[in-house]
Amino acid sequence: MITDHWPLFGLRLHTPRLELRVPDLADLAQLAEVAAAGVHDPGRQPFVVPWTDGTAEEVARSTLQFQWRMWGQWTPGNWSLHFVTVHDGRIIGTQALDAREFATLREVGTGSWLGRAHHGRGFGTEMRAAVLDLAFTGLGAQWAVSEAFADNAASYGVSRKLGYTDDGIARHVVRGEAVVGRRLRLDRAGWAAARTVGVRIEGLAPCLPLFGC
Template sequence: MAGVGEVWPVHGLALRTTDVELRVMTEADLDAVCRALPADVELDPAATTYEGLDERSGRSAIVAQGYWRAFGTWSPETWALPFVVRDGGGVVLGVQWLEGPQFRTDRVVDSSSWLVPEARGSGLGKQMRTAVLELAFGRLGAVAAVSSAVLANAASLGVSRSLGYRETHTSVLEHSSEILQHLRLERSAWRASGRGRAIEVSGAEAALPFFGLRDERA
């Protein structure tokens, strides 16, 4: 019987930076990811909650359902790809998402991430975003990347600005009334910057059909 890596080669995608490795999350990773999830990471406010669960169990349920939803509803038109971020010793440091909500139509990607507290402030967030941007603009042929963060999230906005994103507009979050800053990075600016040259991408060719793409080098 074929293994999941054979029938679903997206799980073979791996990205390596100077200090961390990003591998596509599998079901086997969920326990470690949920244990590492910091209490201050805001999860989807629209996610289902369950009476009778303590806070940590409830947050773990949201994370698990988010994973299953991502792969259960995957299509080349709309996809969401979670990576587990680990250090050289295999310790889970965080999660990095890359999403293409209308990818076949507009070739635009979005991203989000979190890190454990002890890994913050060390430049790893920038490395993680750099890795998925190089995948998006390189192998996947994205034309632009967008990002957003509340004005109080200086770390996320700082990563975006340092990677060349430009502010476009603001909006207001309905559930909290916080101001959300939106930013955009064009493919031409990314390629001209050369920031992705140090990123090692592996396993992309076998996964391309799941993004509606073909390996032009084949």
């Protein structure tokens, strides 16, 4: 079985409404279709890398290529774990957890997107809560970091709800213009104090060496 060689395919996170899992090829096909249908208002670009600028076919293909690239580049010292988010049997978006030198730094980052049809329903909070539980409970993280552009109130609101505090700014060039990003940081105590979403982790034990644990 594929999980004998790549146990991440057996990793599942369960919240009251969602399942997060590492996608197989059929899941990736659905994810690409969600991306192609639209992730954000075309008039705004919420990502540092403007991967959603393009035709529907180009966005779908780049979604697949990015996921495959993350699989191929994985090492215990530098990994990026991308789940698909599933609600009522349908894939609605993706949630990532990544780290560099995790065994030493004990710090993770997060990133996510949802199809536009699924915005405004609290899914963003629930799916990030799931990977934070994986990080702090499952992997023994000490810190989690995130960043959102200054005008991305939805992402910033999720971070504040989950206990993050401000951690400075970063400046980027997006579509040829300077954009300010707000950095945020969450420590273990802040996560525990703000924790309200129940999360069940399945299939983690055989994956731990891949995370450097």
